[in-house]
Every structure is written in C-alpha cells, then in structure tokens.
Amino acid sequence: MKVPGSPRFARWVRSLAILALLQTFFACHRDARATLRTTDSLLHESLPTGRDFAFASGSQEFLDPAKVAETAGHHLMMNIFEGLYVYNRGDGPPVPAMATSHTVSADGRTYTFKLRTGVTWSNGRPITADDFVWSWRRVLDPKTASRSAQLLWFLRGAKAFSEGVDTDPGKIGVQAVDAATLRVELVNPTPFFTHLLCEMPFVVTPREVVEQWGDQWTRPEHIVSNGPYVLAEFHPRKWAVLKKNPRYFDAANVYLETIRVYDTESEQTAFDWYEVGKTQWHGDVALPMEQLPLLRESGRVDFRTDPKLCSYYFSIRVDRPPFDDPRVRRAISLAIDRERLALHVLRGGQIVASGAVPDLFGVTHGYHVLASETFNPEKARALLAEAGYPRGVGLPPVEFFFNTGEGHRVIAEYVQRNLQENLGIRVGLANMEWGTLLKTLLAGRFSIGRSSWCADYPDPLTFLEVFESDSKSNYSGYKSAEYDEVIAAIRKEPDLHRRNTDLRRAEEILDRDLPFLPMYHYTWSYLIRPFVLGYENHMQDQHPLKYVRYATPQEWERIKGGETVHLAPLPGAPTATEG
Amino acid sequence: MAAVVLRRLLQGLITLWIVMTLSFALMRVAPGGPFDRDKPLPPAVMANLGRTFGLAADVPSPVSGTLLRFAAKVRAKVREGQVLALLRAPNGHELEVRAERDLVLVQTIGDPGRVVRAGQPLCVRETSVLEQYVASLKSYAHFDLGVTYASEGATSVMRNLMQSFPISLELGLCALILALVLGVGAGLLAGLKRNTWIDYVSMTTALGAVSLSSIVLGPLLVLIFGVWLRWLPWGGWEPFSFRWEHLQVKVLPVVTLALVYAAWFARLARAGVLEVINQDFIRTARAKGLSEFAVVLRHALRGALLPVVSFLGPALAGIVTGSVVVERIFSVPGVGEYFVTAAVNRDYPMVMGTVVLYSSLLIVANIAVDIAYAALDPRVRVEAA
Numbered sequence: 001m002k003v004p005g006s007p008r009f010a011r012w013v014r015s016l017a018i019l020a021l022l023q024t025f026f027a028c029h030r031d032a033r034a035t036l037r038t039t040d041s042l043l044h045e046s047l048p049t050g051r052d053f054a055f056a057s058g059s060q061e062f063l064d065p066a067k068v069a070e071t072a073g074h075h076l077m078m079n080i081f082e083g084l085y086v087y088n089r090g091d092g093p094p095v096p097a098m099a100t101s102h103t104v105s106a107d108g109r110t111y112t113f114k115l116r117t118g119v120t121w122s123n124g125r126p127i128t129a130d131d132f133v134w135s136w137r138r139v140l141d142p143k144t145a146s147r148s149a150q151l152l153w154f155l156r157g158a159k160a161f162s163e164g165v166d167t168d169p170g171k172i173g174v175q176a177v178d179a180a181t182l183r184v185e186l187v188n189p190t191p192f193f194t195h196l197l198c199e200m201p202f203v204v205t206p207r208e209v210v211e212q213w214g215d216q217w218t219r220p221e222h223i224v225s226n227g228p229y230v231l232a233e234f235h236p237r238k239w240a241v242l243k244k245n246p247r248y249f250d251a252a253n254v255y256l257e258t259i260r261v262y263d264t265e266s267e268q269t270a271f272d273w274y275e276v277g278k279t280q281w282h283g284d285v286a287l288p289m290e291q292l293p294l295l296r297e298s299g300r301v302d303f304r305t306d307p308k309l310c311s312y313y314f315s316i317r318v319d320r321p322p323f324d325d326p327r328v329r330r331a332i333s334l335a336i337d338r339e340r341l342a343l344h345v346l347r348g349g350q351i352v353a354s355g356a357v358p359d360l361f362g363v364t365h366g367y368h369v370l371a372s373e374t375f376n377p378e379k380a381r382a383l384l385a386e387a388g389y390p391r392g393v394g395l396p397p398v399e400f401f402f403n404t405g406e407g408h409r410v411i412a413e414y415v416q417r418n419l420q421e422n423l424g425i426r427v428g429l430a431n432m433e434w435g436t437l438l439k440t441l442l443a444g445r446f447s448i449g450r451s452s453w454c455a456d457y458p459d460p461l462t463f464l465e466v467f468e469s470d471s472k473s474n475y476s477g478y479k480s481a482e483y484d485e486v487i488a489a490i491r492k493e494p495d496l497h498r499r500n501t502d503l504r505r506a507e508e509i510l511d512r513d514l515p516f517l518p519m520y521h522y523t524w525s526y527l528i529r530p531f532v533l534g535y536e537n538h539m540q541d542q543h544p545l546k547y548v549r550y551a552t553p554q555e556w557e558r559i560k561g562g563e564t565v566h567l568a569p570l571p572g573a574p575t576a577t578e579g
Numbered sequence: 580m581a582a583v584v585l586r587r588l589l590q591g592l593i594t595l596w597i598v599m600t601l602s603f604a605l606m607r608v609a610p611g612g613p614f615d616r617d618k619p620l621p622p623a624v625m626a627n628l629g630r631t632f633g634l635a636a637d638v639p640s641p642v643s644g645t646l647l648r649f650a651a652k653v654r655a656k657v658r659e660g661q662v663l664a665l666l667r668a669p670n671g672h673e674l675e676v677r678a679e680r681d682l683v684l685v686q687t688i689g690d691p692g693r694v695v696r697a698g699q700p701l702c703v704r705e706t707s708v709l710e711q712y713v714a715s716l717k718s719y720a721h722f723d724l725g726v727t728y729a730s731e732g733a734t735s736v737m738r739n740l741m742q743s744f745p746i747s748l749e750l751g752l753c754a755l756i757l758a759l760v761l762g763v764g765a766g767l768l769a770g771l772k773r774n775t776w777i778d779y780v781s782m783t784t785a786l787g788a789v790s791l792s793s794i795v796l797g798p799l800l801v802l803i804f805g806v807w808l809r810w811l812p813w814g815g816w817e818p819f820s821f822r823w824e825h826l827q828v829k830v831l832p833v834v835t836l837a838l839v840y841a842a843w844f845a846r847l848a849r850a851g852v853l854e855v856i857n858q859d860f861i862r863t864a865r866a867k868g869l870s871e872f873a874v875v876l877r878h879a880l881r882g883a884l885l886p887v888v889s890f891l892g893p894a895l896a897g898i899v900t901g902s903v904v905v906e907r908i909f910s911v912p913g914v915g916e917y918f919v920t921a922a923v924n925r926d927y928p929m930v931m932g933t934v935v936l937y938s939s940l941l942i943v944a945n946i947a948v949d950i951a952y953a954a955l956d957p958r959v960r961v962e963a964a
Binding site: 145149266438 | 614619620624627628631686688693700731734743798801813814815909925
C-alpha cells in the first residue's frame with residue numbers, strides 16, 4: 001500500500017494533472033472551433049449540380065402513417081403519403097392534394113370533399129373515396145392501437161369505435177358517396193378541420209397491401225404509396241432513400257429527384273454531417289445545446305428558427321394554501337423575469353409567454369392572443385403583502401417539482417433566484433424522473449410542478465382545453481364552471497368571428513385565475529443551406545419536401561448579395577358553404 | 580473436462596435466469612411505463628396499446644345491463660371485492676360489479692347509458708407483473724423474445740438483435756484483436772526493455788489512453804482525423820467487406836474502442852513478462868543455448884499472456900458494454916444503442932432481449948476464458964482435474 005506523499009504517488013498526481021490539463025485544452029479547443037462554417041464560406045459554395053437532397057433523422061424504427069406518434073419516421077412518411085389536403089409552403093391555408101375542393105354544411109358539421117380525378121397509387125390503381133373510408137377506419141380500429149387515433153375523434157362515432165363501445169365501423173362519420181366524393185360528419189363544428197386533414201393519420205393507405213403484408217407492409221419491397229416520393233430503400237437505424245414518384249399527380253412541379261435520410265440520434269453527428277456538407281438540411285435531430293447560442297450569435301445565414309405550437313409552464317395546485325389565493329399565484333408569476341430567461345439564460349430564441357396559447361394563429365384564424373403583463377416586481381410584492389405575506393413572511397415552504405433534463409434545472413433555478421430576489425421567498429427544488437413527476441402531477445401531490453403542452457391540433461382550443469375541470473392534463477386541480485362553459489361554447493360555435501371572441505374570453509378567465517405560471521413558447525432551430533428554397537417557416541414546423549428546390553444561378557447571385565429569397569405560400573383549397 | 584464444461588454451462592443457465600428475473604423486476608419497479616409521454620395518452624389508446632402488448636386485459640362484465648356509472652377511477656388501485664361499476668339489470672334491479680382481484684384500471688369503457696351484455700368487456704385493467712412475467716418466460720422458453728414497443732409491434736426483438744448484433748460483434752472483435760496486437764506487443768517490448776525509453780513511451784501512452792476513456796478519445800479522433808484532416812469519414816456503418824470504401828468508416832470507432840483496452844493489455848503484459856523474465860526456467864532456457872528470440876517466443880510470451888488471458892473475460896465485457904458509448908458517438912447501428920434507448924423508453928421486450936444477449940455472451944466468454952486458461956497454465960489444469 002502506497003502512502004500519499006510517496007514519490008510514486010507524486011508521480012501519479014503529476015501525470016494526472018498533465019492529463020487533466022490536456023483534456024481541458026482539447027475541450028476548449030473543440031469549443032473554440034465551434035462551427036466550421038461561416039456565412040462567407042456558405043455563400044462561396046457552388047450550387048449543387050444534381051437534384052439530390054439529404055438530411056439526418058433520428059431513429060426511424062418503423063413506418064406507418066396510421067401509427068406515427070412522435071417525430072421518428074415522420075419526415076419520411078409525410079413525403080411518401082398524402083391525404084385530402086397537405087400543409088402549405090410556409091404559413092398559409094392547406095393546399096389541395098387528393099381532394100380538390102370541399103363544401104361545408106351551414107352548421108359546420110358536414111364536409112363533402114371532391115376527390116381529384118385521375119389520382120392513382122404508385123402501382124397505378126386509382127384512389128377512390130373508399131380508400132379513405134378504409135384508411136380512417138383502420139386508424140380508429142382498437143386492433144391497430146394507433147397512438148394518434150384521437151386526432152380522428154373529431155369525427156362522429158369515432159371515439160366510441162376507438163374505445164370499443166361500438167364495434168360497428170359503419171357508424172363512423174366518414175362515407176364514400178361515390179368513388180370521387182367523400183362525406184365527413186363531425187361531432188362539433190371544427191373550423192380547423194382542413195388543417196387537421198394534413199396530419200399523418202388522415203392520409204390514405206393502400207388496403208390490399210396492408211391486408212397482404214400486415215405489419216411489414218411499409219417495407220420497400222411491399223409498399224405502395226401516393227405521395228410525391230416513393231420509398232426506394234429503408235434500413236432501420238441506418239438510412240433511407242426516397243425517389244420521386246412518377247405517378248404523383250403534380251410530379252411536374254416536384255424538383256428534388258432523390259432524398260437521402262441518414263439515421264442518427266446523436267446531435268453532434270447530425271450537426272457535423274451538415275457542417276462537412278454530407279447533408280443540406282441538418283435534419284429533425286435537435287442542434288447540440290452548446291452550439292445553439294454560438295450559432296445564434298454568429299448570425300449565420302443558414303441558421304433559422306421556427307416557432308412551435310408548444311408551451312412550457314408550471315402548474316400551480318390551486319387547492320393548496322397559500323396558492324388557493326389567486327393573489328399569491330399572480331405575485332409569483334409577476335416576480336419572474338421571463339424576458340431575461342429567454343434572452344440570456346436559455347438563449348434558444350424562446351418566445352416569452354404571458355398565457356397558455358402561442359401567438360401563432362393570426363394568419364390561419366385571424367386570432368391574436370391576450371397579451372398581459374409578465375414581469376412587475378413592485379406589483380408582485382404589493383400583491384403578496386395584500387394576501388397577508390408581506391416580504392414573504394409567514395409563507396409556508398414552497399417546492400418546485402421538475403423532471404431530470406438539461407434545461408429544466410436551469411429554469412427551476414432561475415425561477416428560484418427570481419423569487420428570492422424579488423419577493424424574498426425561499427423555494428426548494430425537487431428533481432425527479434419524468435415517470436415519477438407525472439405520477440406526482442396526476443395525484444396532485446405538489447404545489448408547483450413543471451408541465452408542458454404541445455398542440456394536438458392547430459387551434460388555440462387545444463391549449464385552453466387543458467384547464468377544463470375534468471381534463472386529464474389539468475394537474476392544477478383548477479375547477480371553474482365559468483371557464484368550462486366558455487370552452488363548451490367554443491366547441492359548438494360554427495362562426496369563426498364569434499368563436500374568436502369566445503377564445504379571448506377563455507383566455508381572460510384563465511389570466512384572471514392563473515392556475516399556472518406561463519413561461520415560454522418553444523421554438524425549433526435548424527440549419528439549412530442558403531441555396532435551398534421553399535423550406536419556409538411554418539407554425540407547426542411542417543415542410544413538405546415537394547416544395548423544396550435549389551436556387552437558380554440568378555437567385556443564387558441575389559442570395560450572395562444579401563437578399564433573402566422566399567417562395568410564397570400556395571393558394572388554399574376552394575371551399576363553399578352549403579345552403 | 581467435458582463434465583466441467585457441462586457443469587459450467589448449467590450454472591450459466593441458472594445465472595441467466597437470475598439475471599433475467601432481476602432485470603424484469605427492476606424494470607417494473609422503475610417508475611413510468613412504456614407509453615408514458617410528456618402528454619398522457621387517452622385511456623382508450625392506452626388500453627388498445629396495452630392489449631396489443633400484453634400489458635392490459637379486458638375485464639368482462641359478469642351480467643347484462645345498462646351502465647349507471649363506474650365506481651372506480653382510471654389509474655387508481657382497486658382492491659379485490661371493491662365495487663367497479665353499477666349496472667341496471669334488464670329487470671330494473673341495480674347491480675354492483677365487484678373486482679375479482681386487485682387491479683389497476685386502464686380504461687372505463689363507455690359512458691353511463693351504455694348497454695353491456697354479459698361477457699362483453701366492461702373495462703380494461705393492467706395485467707399484473709406476475710402475469711407478465713409468466714407470459715414472458717413462456718415465450719422465452721420457445722425462443723421467442725417478443726416484439727418491440729418502439730416499432731409499434733412491427734419488428735421482433737430477435738430481428739433487431741440479428742441485425743444489430745453482427746455489427747457490434749464486428750466492431751468488438753476488430754477492436755479486441757487490435758487491442759491484443761497493440762497491447763501485448765507494446766507490453767512485451769516494454770517488459771523486455773525495462774527502464775529504457777521504449778518502456779517509458781509505451782507505458783506513458785498506455786496511461787494516457789486508460790485515463791482518457793472512449794468518451795473523450797472518440798470525439799478527439801473525430802476532430803483530428805475527420806474534421807481537421809478530413810482523412811476519414813465517421814458516423815454510420817457499412818456492410819462487412821474488405822473494400823476500403825466500406826472499411827474507412829469503421830476505422831475511428833474500432834480504434835477508439837481498441838485503444839483503451841490496448842493500454843490495459845500493455846500494462847498487464849508488461850507485468851507478466853517481468854514476473855517470468857527473471858525466473859529459473861528462463862535462465863535455464865538461456866543456459867541451454869536457446870536464441871533470445873526463441874526464449875521470448877516460447878517462454879516470455881506465455882508468461883506475458885497469462886494475465887492478459889485472465890483479463891480477457893472482463894475485457895470482453897468491457898468492450899461489449901464500452902461499445903455502447905462508442906456506438907453512440909459514431910452512430911453505429913449496433914446493439915449498444917438499443918441497450919440505452921430501450922431502457923430509457925421502457926421498451927421491456929427490447930431491454931430483456933439485450934440483457935439476455937449480453938449475459939449469455941459474458942457467460943460463454945467466461946467459460947471460454949477458463950478453458951483457455953487451463954490450456955495455458957499447467958497448474959490450473961491439475962486443479963480442474
């Protein structure tokens with residue numbers, strides 16, 4: 001046994017110290033090089049000669065538009081399959097795809113779609129209204145066990161079929177009137193229904209192929225599809241290749257011939273691939289955390305940020321003293337400087353939230369969210385004193401619950417410091433694994449707990465429903481008959497204008513009662529070569545690659561000159577209201 | 580000898596069973612289920628998924644009637660004998676349906692007013708851990724490892740392992756061979772040329788490699804050879820072949836994985852050589868007039884190899900598990916990735932699959948090492964017999 005202080009031990013310590021130094025040196029060096037590319041080097045690249053495009057994607061384990069739930073495989077499927085309508089190029093109304101137009105009944109509950117004439121599957125078989133009926137029934141079938149089945153629950157009878165209450169698929173509100181006409185009946189007037197139609201569970205799937213091959217039907221050797229691309233190669237967790245579908249109805253306007261999708265879960269690898277030019281879009285893997293601020297500050301021409309329909313907030317248990325007093329809730333909310341959090345701590349371009357709904361529905365709904373005060377420490381102190389806790393005296397200990405995750409601790413600690421500095425409240429932090437936190441939230445055994453909500457469908461209602469009295473995700477235990485009434489009214493309202501008034505009313509009630517601490521709305525940052533056009537900002541972060549093309553030499557010169565070239569949104573689907 | 584091997588295999592089988600049972604229990608104790616997400620799924624979807632994967636089962640209604648209300652809540656524990664639901668029988672009587680066992684509800688089917696026939700599902704419950712355990716053991720006995728949750732049941736665990744294991748094996752074996760060649764070579768030289776610059780250089784390098792670990796070494800090599808020098812591509816994997824365009828992407832991960840173990844081997848080999856080099860039988864060999872080369876090859880090398888061989892078992896374990904890190908860094912589609920993601924996502928069948936694979940591998944490797952050891956060291960042979 002060697003005693004510390006012996007010459008051998010000293011040698012060890014010395015070599016370890018040198019190693020530590022070396023490691024720090026390399027670590028710093030890696031940080032310093034940060035990015036390979038600069039705006040200058042990106043603009044000096046020559047235009048691609050071919051029409052090949054590549055991006056990285058995380059863990060594509062399987063492909064089935066009926067079952068897709070998370071991002072994995074999503075970018076493959078959305079370019080292989082299409083439904084009645086598809087996402088626009090950038091923010092805009094849905095664009096006709098398998099259908100060309102529709103009529104809506106006066107009560108807003110019945111939609112009749114006219115299918116495009118001559119659309120076929122990649123094997124040449126014509127696509128009929130029956131294909132849609134079968135495909136949508138398949139998504140709802142309990143045996144399919146689709147995680148996104150609830151997106152179709154807007155259809156009459158769909159929920160009961162999914163739940164196993166009713167086993168007759170004929171009662172679901174989707175019928176083929178004839179081969180080219182599809183009638184859809186909805187539970188409620190759903191003004192965002194055409195947006196919903198762009199989601200993956202609403203695409204059409206080839207019955208004969210699914211029935212013949214079962215779970216294996218999306219293998220490249222079996223698959224039959226109807227989108228702008230067909231699946232040429234698919235190696236789960238390795239790579240996939242998409243080729244242009246010559247039978248696609250709009251093939252003449254599809255520019256990219258081949259799309260290569262490289263699979264990686266590693267953020268660094270996806271980033272490096274982009275930097276060395278293996279991919280033109282870095283992909284659907286997040287950018288490395290430590291690179292984000294650097295990229296943002298570098299002002300690189302290829303760095304872009306899209307808003308997302310996702311919200312980060314803390315649920316406040318409203319039945320637990322002292323938070324049963326709305327003044328205490330508001331005091332805490334007003335004591336948090338969210339602007340600084342987004343700008344200097346998170347530095348990901350996050351959008352400060354004053355309420356539950358992200359302000360992204362201006363174009364589609366003509367709706368602008370309620371903007372209320374987010375930071376006012378004087379008012380916060382006054383409110384707290386008014387509630388009987390001047391300078392936080394007498395306030396029982398408060399604990400913030402959050403789950404393990406890189407950003408969550410940073411945010412919780414930031415809020416902790418804010419409350420200490422602005423209100424003199426001492427806050428404890430309780431960190432746990434997501435599963436445990438979810439259990440705690442569901443059981444209501446907390447005062448303040450981290451939560452988040454991502455839109456189920458592109459409408460403000462999805463964010464407001466969370467706080468309904470019997471909502472499963474209403475962890476706050478917030479119960480307001482007034483609020484429930486307004487939400488119910490929104491569901492039944494066919495008139496967009498009146499509906500917007502109701503939405504605003506719901507937001508006002510929520511802002512008054514504040515059963516949560518709104519923090520920020522998510523954003524999504526990505527890198528894309530500056531010569532790639534048609535990949536426009538979209539509120540749901542959806543970018544069909546059929547819209548993407550490379551710049552012409554003239555456009556490329558303009559881009560090099562500092563111009564930004566955007567391709568405008570396409571005209572939406574024609575719609576008419578029936579008598 | 581055969582009897583010894585057979586006994587070891589039987590012991591291995593029992594070890595495997597214990598490992599499986601423990602992992603099974605640990606997975607279920609860990610909070611959160613495979614379908615828990617930031618946003619909880621609706622009960623009906625949970626029930627449909629659960630039924631598909633044997634995690635949920637229907638609770639049939641014992642009687643016919645009209646549903647008045649459910650007395651138990653989704654996700655809540657219900658004790659045996661507790662009331663589940665109230666029905667109105669066709670004759671107008673109110674009936675209480677009680678739980679026949681302790682259970683946790685996944686879904687209550689339908690709203691009040693629903694007409695239920697006897698035998699039709701009334702609600703859906705979670706299957707108990709014991710039920711799941713028995714079902715898994717049954718399918719394992721038929722060499723069926725089940726389907727993965729991540730693929731929504733489209734891919735079997737076996738298929739995933741069959742596709743990914745050869746890749747991990749290729750990576751691991753290449754790294755092991757490289758580590759042995761580099762490590763034993765350097766250790767032998769260092770031991771024979773003790774206290775010369777050769778000794779110092781190789782041992783310092785070894786110390787460096789051991790301390791750096793693949794987490795640091797991997798990105799460092801990528802930075803130098805991939806990003807700065809642009810000599811080698813990285814990320815992904817190519818099919819097995821000896822063509823350079825297929826080999827080049829494998830160089831960095833193999834070297835990363837190998838270097839750390841080469842360092843261990845070097846230190847062990849050096850110690851082994853030092854132990855035998857001054858012993859009598861070496862002196863005797865030299866006295867017999869054997870050439871220095873023959874002495875090294877026949878006697879010193881054997882001495883150097885003994886500690887190396889006994890370390891092979893743990894090394895193999897290390898290389899297999901260590902490859903989890905390397906596979907992650909280089910996006911190698913091997914088993915390692917499954918080992919991590921499946922556990923995080925609570926993909927029970929996939930976790931079990933990797934556990935079974937790794938444990939079997941280690942058990943077999945240890946048996947192989949024992950046999951090799953017996954072949955190399957006469958003393959062990961005597962004891963075993």
